[in-house]
Amino acid sequence: MKIDFQHNVAAHCENGVTSNLLKFYGINLSEPMIFGIGSGYFFSHMPFIKLNGMAVTSFRVWPGMIFKRVTRRLGIRVKRKKFRNQENAMRELDKMLDKGIPVGMLVGVYQLPYFPREYRFHFNAHNITVFGKEGDRYVVSDPVMENVETLSYDELKKVRFAKGTYPPSGRMYYIAEIPAEVNVKSAIIKGIRKTAKDMLTIPVPMFGIDGIRFLARRMRKWPAKLGEKSAALNLAQVIRMLEEIGTGGAGFRFIYAAFLQECAEVLQKPWLNELSREMTGIGDQWREFAILAARCFKNRDKGQTSYDQLADMLMNIAQREEKVFLQLQTIDL
Amino acid sequence: MKIDEVPQDEAYMIKGKIRDVCYALDKDGHYTSTLSMGWKPKNEAIGLAWEEVYHRVEEVRQQVQAGRLSPLAFYMELNIMNPSILASYTGIHRWKVRRHLKMKYFLNLKQEVLEKYAGALNITAAELVDTKRIQTVVLKHED
Incomplete structure (x- = not known):
């Protein structure tokens, strides 16, 4: 049994799942549009949450937020479920598939057999859509993969838990009801405003523009505080968050530039084109940061000077992003 | 980033098995999506992370040979786990997992406990207790 579902690749898994699910119900939105309306753009540096034993730096919002916000802003009703019992989680999925409903779900990538070994760390915020079951194998649309993949019952159960x-x-979600008409324009405005607000006004220094500055200040101290080796590993982790699978380049900054460009047309606001160009420049600067960082963690030659230089770059990026969002926060229909 | 600047540096582990979608400007200045084979700084960051994993596994391997740590410690590191991840996969208390990492305690484990660990580590219980197998594990990425 297989639902007639179209698999499309995307830069980022959650954008991809959201976009593919909406397409199934006849709403065509590009990946940048999904990302922008869902206010996916963000920055956070959280020393108290650890991944591979190091602080988490993230360039986007929490997993699940994009889908939640996009559907809410378009007036789409969704159902989401979370399970304690693994068998129940699988039974629920089978039930939905029997009804012909494609189901999005959160999985861990470490045990995902079709994923390249290179990417298989214990990272638990990957999204896929399951849209069929043929014999014992579930048919999976993973936006990161170019082709449709399949997973056995046990494999799927393992990654879901x-x-x-x-x-x-075992978190899963699906679309329950679609309104007769969706208002994309107002959804865009809400999406942009939320991003601007989160980037500019969260009063905790770990998030938004302040988060970038926070990371810069901490980065300066890394070589002295953690030693050369650990500093290099921490830096490499930031680069992986910035560039590893699913950011569309430069930690989503290019996707957002694409979104602003599309908005300029949809909303008839040419000034957004200017901001899109600036955002492209910011993305390019993030890439320069990555190049310098890679040189730094690979050779470890100049030590403190390179970390100072990297921190200065981050400060500069923070200032540029701040300017963009100060303008964006005033957007209106 | 312009479309002809999208990096196509082949990563050493994936060899073109997967390509990332990248957003870049075409010659008219419009954004479009295109596929990238990989990018050197990113590949190096991932490479460094794996190097560190293998370095730690190698250290544990020597400790197992010396009889201080158990094979469980070796496979835990190999699977990039720590005692709390292993504890949540198996349902065994974290303090017990920590204990079982030592050879002294590992030797007395019951078969059913071994099965639980083996299941979480994707090997069989027989493989888990086979200390010779540890020598044969190659710490390198297959080409």
Whole structure:
């Protein structure tokens, strides 16, 4: 049994799942649009949450937020479920598939057999859509893969109940009801405003523009505080969050630039084109940061000077992003 | 980033098995999505992370040979786990997992406990207790 579902690749898994699910119900939105309306753009550096034993730096919102916000802003009703019992989680999934409903779900990538070994760390915020069951194998649309994949019952159960930082606990979600008409324009405005607000005004220094500055200040101290080796590993982890699978380049900054460009047309606001160009520049600067960082953690030659230089770059990026969002927060229809 | 600047540096582990979607500007300045084979700074960051994993596994391997740590410790590191992840996969208390990492305690484990660990580590219980097998594990990525 297989639902007639179209698999499309995307830069980021959650955008991809959301976009593919909406397409199934006849709403066509590009990946940048999904990302922008869902206010996916963010920055956080959280020393108290650990991944591979190091602080988590993230360039986007919590997993699940994009889907939640996009559907809410378009007036789409969704159902989400979380399970304690693994068999129940699988039974629920089978039930939905029998009804012909494609189901999005959160999985861990470590045990995902079709994933390249290179990417298989204990990372638990990957999204896939399951849209069929043929014999014992579930048919899976993973936006990161170019082709449709399949998983056995046990394999799927294992990834749905992966353990570690932020365990997925069998979380699944699907669309319950679509309104007769969706208002994309107002959804865009809400999406942009939320991003601007989160980037500018969260009063905790770990998030938004302040988060970038926070990371810069901490980075300066890494070589002295952690030693050369650990500093290098921490830096490499930031680069992986920035560039590893699913950011579309430069930690989502290019996707957001694409979104602003599309908005300029949809909303008839040419000034957004200017901001899109600036955002592209910011993305390019993040890439320069990555190049310098890679040189730094690979050779470890100049030590403190390179960390100072990297921190200065981050400060500069923070200032540029701040300017963009100060303008964006005033957007209106 | 312009479309002709999208990096195509082949990563050493994936060899083109997977390509990332990247957003870049075409010659008219419009954003479009395109596929990238990989990018050197990113590949190096991932490579460094794996190097560190293998370095730690190698250290544990020597400790197992010396009879201080158990094979469980070796496979835990190999699977990039720590005692709390292993504890949540198996349902065994974390303090007990920590204990079982030592050879002294590991030797007295019951078969059913071994089965639980083996299940979480994707090997069989027989493989888990076979200390010779540890020598044969190659710490390198297959090409």
